[in-house]
Amino acid sequence: MLKPSRQAYVPFVSVENMMRLVLHIGIEKMMVDLVTEIEADFKRWPLFDKTPRVASHSDIGVIELMPTSDGQTYGFKYVNGHPSNTKQGLQTVTAFGLLADVATGYPLMLSEMTILTALRTAATSAMAAKWLAPRDSKVMAMIGNGAQAEFQALAMKAVCGIEEVRLYDIDPAATAKCVRNLEGRGLNVVPCKTAEEAMQGAQIITTCTADKQYATILTDNMIGSGVHINAVGGDCPGKTELHKDILLRSDVFVEYPEQTRIEGEIQQMPADFPVTELWQVIAGQAEGRRDARQITLFDSVGFAIEDFSALRYVHSRLKDSGRYQDLDMIADPDEPRDLFGMVLRAQQSEVASPTKPASATAV
Amino acid sequence: MLKPSRQAYVPFVSVENMMRLVLHIGIEKMMVDLVTEIEADFKRWPLFDKTPRVASHSDIGVIELMPTSDGQTYGFKYVNGHPSNTKQGLQTVTAFGLLADVATGYPLMLSEMTILTALRTAATSAMAAKWLAPRDSKVMAMIGNGAQAEFQALAMKAVCGIEEVRLYDIDPAATAKCVRNLEGRGLNVVPCKTAEEAMQGAQIITTCTADKQYATILTDNMIGSGVHINAVGGDCPGKTELHKDILLRSDVFVEYPEQTRIEGEIQQMPADFPVTELWQVIAGQAEGRRDARQITLFDSVGFAIEDFSALRYVHSRLKDSGRYQDLDMIADPDEPRDLFGMVLRAQQSEVASPTKPASATAV
Structure with a gap:
């Protein structure tokens, strides 16, 4: 031929x-x-x-x-x-x-x-944290230690300067896997027995669990002021991780509102629930974090542009x-x-x- | 690894x-x-x-x-x-x-x-002709002798028993290519100088030209009764091949009306122009050809199921x-x-x- x-x-x-x-x-x-x-x-x-x-x-x-x-x-x-x-x-x-x-x-x-999706999802989280998290954040809580966890940890280290990652998963084997994989990579890795323990001292809280049903991984009383929440796991209709009271106390940032209102954490909220588009923050058209006590929340679902x-x-x-x-x-x-x-x-x-x-x- | x-x-x-x-x-x-x-x-x-x-x-x-x-x-x-x-x-x-x-x-x-698309497009045409063309059709006119022409000719031979293909293209080089490629394949291949000449004695008329604009490859006076028209080339908005008067005299069969009304020959007609879905004919739920004098027209645009x-x-x-x-x-x-x-x-x-x-x- x-x-x-x-x-x-x-x-x-x-x-x-x-x-x-x-x-x-x-x-x-x-x-x-x-x-x-x-x-x-x-x-x-x-x-x-x-x-x-x-x-x-x-x-x-x-x-x-x-x-x-x-x-x-x-x-x-x-x-x-x-x-x-x-x-x-x-x-x-x-x-x-x-x-x-x-x-x-x-x-x-x-x-x-x-x-590549695992990499871009973690990179997008780190990009959002770079623009929204408190200055000089050093500690991240990682709730859910599945396939995405190590990528999130290393992205936050490389892009935001995170030094300590506190791990929690309902399955201790997942946490153990994550500890093993992150060994010797310059992060202080702390396995925790509860989500509350993992969040101690954390400026960034990342949730990435695989529960399919409406779940409440984080309740309102667990969240103090002045943190950045990176909600990765709530990414399709019927799948959420945060109690809606947290959303009411937070400034919520999204990729593409039309898609996030269907797939993200804010599917729990009314259609006119106020959100800011992350691209506008990066392009200088909208405000990101205003003050140290504010709770910022990136309601990540993943978008085609990423x-x-x-x-x-x-x-x-x-x-x-x-x-x-x-x-x-x-x-x-x-x-x-x-x-x-x-x-x-x-x-x-x-x-x-x-x-x-x-x-x-x-x- | x-x-x-x-x-x-x-x-x-x-x-x-x-x-x-x-x-x-x-x-x-x-x-x-x-x-x-x-x-x-x-x-x-x-x-x-x-x-x-x-x-x-x-x-x-x-x-x-x-x-x-x-x-x-x-x-x-x-x-x-x-x-x-x-x-x-x-x-x-x-x-x-x-x-x-x-x-x-x-x-x-x-x-x-x-x-594979060239093959399935020709197979779909032949399938439509099998259900709609006059009984014992032996002659097909092929208007437009580009990339799809030989596939159409051989599909009609294999599936419908066509014995003669009459070729016409505005570019004689395309017709010559088609004659060459069909040589020795058991078809009587007749190159023609006009579309009218190509249609002499044809029971099946296939149009497959690449004109992007609204074109009129066939006008109403060219079409006699008792033929089956296979309109392949009119397949996107702004691209048609037949004069609308032909559509008014024909019974029009389509793949998926929602798509064909936008992309097919019937984009020239009102939204309620009557059409029959080809699948219903094949499933025995709608009538195909009723009589020998009827003009049947398959307004082919290509559908995902094919x-x-x-x-x-x-x-x-x-x-x-x-x-x-x-x-x-x-x-x-x-x-x-x-x-x-x-x-x-x-x-x-x-x-x-x-x-x-x-x-x-x-x-």
Whole structure:
């Protein structure tokens, strides 16, 4: 078969290559870089095509497509959410994403995004804390020590200067795993027996639990003044972590109100509950933290622009790192109108070299 | 690095492997098989999740995501439409698609869909003609001899028994290409100098031109009674091929009225213009052709369920054919909550085997 031209190939970042890329750059450096990218995109927020995510729900989970575009580059993420997957040894959330050129519609890169989503979620939390948390925050409480916990801890260290992480989970095995993984990374890691204990002395409180039903991980009497709450786990309809009294005492910051009112902590509140869009704080159009006694709350649900920023960052590092494969994904006939002729020519070469292995396309 | 488990891999059908699969099965056999699959899915039409396609428009094109689900399997197609691409030697339309398991959200197969879309579009046309065209149709006029023409001709031969194809295109080079490609395939191929000449004696008239603006490829005086029109090219807002007087004399059949009223020939008509849904004809719930003098018109725009049927067909042939690669696309930690630990272990193995090539993942 004739070798396809350059434009037939789409660079693909596998799970293995993503891990190698993360380790090559360094997790903390990558968190700092991702915050830079996401901040840059949040500053030009009005420019983006903000299509709502397209969800396909079933009894036991959801599959979503999250597209966006800045007019030059298009990106989308495929992501599922299946809480019962862990019982079968599968991930609750898996994801992959694509960038494409708006001018031609041709894909630019396909990438795993399970790891990348974990990174961008933590980077977005750290970015919000950078703009909203009390000055010189040194201690974070991490309530929920699952798949996202270590990423949150290291992002807060790298971006906000957090020195101590206090861990709590209803499952002590999750906390033990987290302690093990964070060993020797320059953080003072303190496993705790209760959420209250974990919050002692913390300026930043991050909740990231996997409960599917309306849960109350934090009640109002647990929260003192002058803290920043980073609510990561309440991220779909029916899934919340905070008692609504906390929301009433807090100034709430969100990514995209239309989406957060359905999926975030504020789904518990009336439709006109006041929120501030985080991008406006970063762009200098809205106030962040006003005083030391204020409770700020980032009601994080994850937005397509963050995935876009993360994909663009990975794409920008591809050529240097070489950590990708080329996928023969785009049919590229010599003459655009002659798709059929391209298939015919494959036949001629099939006859000419019948022993050529069928799966030798990746280079 | 530890070898990922089976569930980390997603079978990928490259362009090369799709061509080999098509040639292995045979184009005509594949058309017949695809009609069987699409008919089976059209018969259970009400069961499908019929989300509208999600379009991202720019000045010069569109990128769309087309998802659907039958409750067990989820599928989506990425497809672009950029008419000016041909000037740069690029395809107007490229596509790829994915199947996933609704129960877990895990991808089942990633596939090129530029070639597969051409096949399913032709198969859908032939399916419509099978149910709507005059009995014993032997002659088809093919107006527009671009990338879709040969696929339409062979689908009509294989599925409807067409013996003669009469070709017309404003560009004689396109017709010449089509004549060349159809040589020796058991069809009587007649190049024509005008659309009128092409339609002489034809029971089936297929229009598939690439004009972007409202065009009038066929006017009312060109169409006699007792024909079936297969209008493939009018498939997005602002793009039509038939004069509206033809629509007034025809019984119009569509895939999904909500979509066709925006994208199809009937965008020229009022919102209550009567149409019949093709799936209802196939399921025995609506009448197809009533008499020999009737003009039937399939206003084809392409629908997600057809892509779903085609992807499922390819997936069903994977194990036998072996024509796929495994992509390391799903992060699969030994312990689902330990995504971070998986990345750490990659580091240990990175140190242990620093010379391992970075792009050796595909098997």
